[in-house]
Amino acid sequence: MNKKTLVLGASLKPERYSNIAINKLRNYNHEVVAFGLRKGSVRDVEIDSELINYDSIDTVTLYLNPKRQEAYYNYIIGLNPNRVIFNPGTENPEFYALLRQNNIDFEVACTLVLLSIGQY
Template sequence: MKKTTLVIGASLKPERYSNIAIKRLRRYNHEVKAFGLKTGKVEDVSIDTELMPYKGIDTVTLYLNPQRQKPYYDYIIGLKPKRIIFNPGTENPEFYNVLEQHNIDYEVACTLVLLSTGQY
């Protein structure tokens, strides 16, 4: 069963890892939602610029540096995801502590590597 993933920090630029992750997640038939600064589409995935009250989010994969994550803590926790993936450059011990207090699992990993090695 494929799980729904929310990509936070989604970019329309094809060279950005968030963009590559959206494409790869879709290639693996995962349902994908995306939030970013600019509206547009990456393949068949629309990027929302407003925080949507998504339901059934299994995984949130972050592509925001730690300083830019803080305004989204409550939003992410409110989605009640099963896990958060902190991709390279997004590592944030402060947020790890907050997630632990809310019993939300997290991984410091690369979404692209997890997909390519069958660990996603």
């Protein structure tokens, strides 16, 4: 099943996990949109540097540390995704509580591992 995914904290640098995740999500034929500090593209995915109210986001996968996430709480909640994935280093109990209040599921997991084991 194609799960439209927003990669938040996307990087143009090939060695960054967000970049690797974009490539792997596309390998599994998931539709991907991305937001990062710098515009550019990874494979066939444009990285937006301005927030866009994307439609039908299934999953937001985070690549921002908890302090940097604060500026995006309302944005993410407003997208009303089915779930948010907190990748290693992004764990954030304050945000978990806000997501619960808004009936948005979340996982503390690694997008790359979930894809590899067929649990995405």
